[in-house]
Amino acid sequence: MHTEPLLQSPIGLQPGLRRALDQQGTSNRGVLAAAASGLSEFIISKGADVDRVLGICRIDPELLQQPTLSLGLTNYCQVLEEAAVQSGCDNFGLHYGKQFKPQSLGLIGYIGLCSTTVEAAIQNVVNAFPFHQHNTLTRLVDKGDHYRFDYQVRHGSILCKRQDAELTLGMILNLLRHGLGKSWTPREVHFEHPRPQQWHEHCKAFDAPVYFDQPYNSLLIPKRDLQRTMPERDQTLLLVMQDAIRRLNADAPAQQSVVDNARSRVRQALLRGEPALDEVADKMGMSPSSLQRRLREHSLTFTQLVDKIRCELATHYLQQQQLPISEMALLLGYSEVSAFSRAFRRWFGVSPRQWRQTGLAAGH
Secondary structure (H helix, E strand, O other), rough: OOOOOOOOOOOOHHHHHHHHOOOOOOOOOOOEHHOOOOHHHHHOOOOOOOHHHHHHOOHHHHHHHHOOOOOHHHHHHHHHHHHHHOOOOHHHHHHHHHHHHHHOHHHHHHHHHOOOEEHHHHHHHHHHHHHHHHHHEEEEEEEEOOOEEEEEEEOOOOOOOOOHHHHHHHHHHHHHHHHHHOOOOEEEEEEOOOOOOOOOOHHHHOOOEEOOOOOOOOEEEEEEOOEEOOOOOOOHHHHHHHHHHHHOOOOOOOOHHHHHHHHHHHHHHHHOOOOOOHHHHHHOOOHHHHHHHHHHOOOOOHHHHHHHHHHHHHHHHOOOOOOHHHHHHHOOOOOHHHHHHHHHHHHHOOHHHHHHHOOOHHOO
16 A cells, blocks of 8 residues: 655755755765754753854854755864863763754755665665765674674874764664664664763663773664664655765765875774784775885874874873773773883873873863
């Protein structure tokens, strides 16, 4: 029996969907502004000065009102981190994601909503995500009785991305719950970043076991029930949305610089130990000598690049008071705490513990 779809045609669309189709000629070079839908209001609700937060991150408030305009990915990740600091809400991204409706995500949200089944919704979102946000890994890994949805920002110059990760997994959770019901829960939730102080809020938000210090930000999704139909399925409108998001990327996106690409690869390698030039070069599709030559053009060697990234990450991790120094050493690819301590003294003239205790972390 034919069922009339809830969303029918691009003519007479709901206001949110109409906005999602605006500005189709604009090229996306980072992340579509729909990903920050309602951000200004949410920052205000958490007690922070929204003008100050957006100003620090060099984001025009008017840009946030145009869902298909492009935000720089570095600015986007920064504004979420800055909002957490300025509001005093350490789990800002988690709470922002919890209330983020799929419709508010613009084109990528409607691609999920218009899909036929829940499984098709998550797969279609994964396929379209590179058009929604660049320099980012999204994939659906078949693990037998469940899928693992992976998300990871891979922009080499973005150091702090915890809030974005928690926001994004919250967005995906809400899309899944739209088709499976508000009480649906994933099997497990994984985050790349270290465990925050108020980690119990993550378990409550996802109603599932949450693990930190993982290789990717992931949702483990049981396959049962994934063949349920999406309430607003509409194949015709799905094709319109998919075409619209591709049009925003008609121009070839600007590629990451060699340095940013290498930074991203080195950071991923640190979780496995000491980064190797051969391995990083291979991941970038280059020979080791070519990578070294390209880095020298920026007055860098591979060893200096690794050292610089470790230094930046060390100061970031030390500001997280709940994170033991021994765990930091492992996150930075050191096999022993003593090796980390020696490197830190070389960078700052004091031990990591002294740096944290004397308040240098707060003033960094």
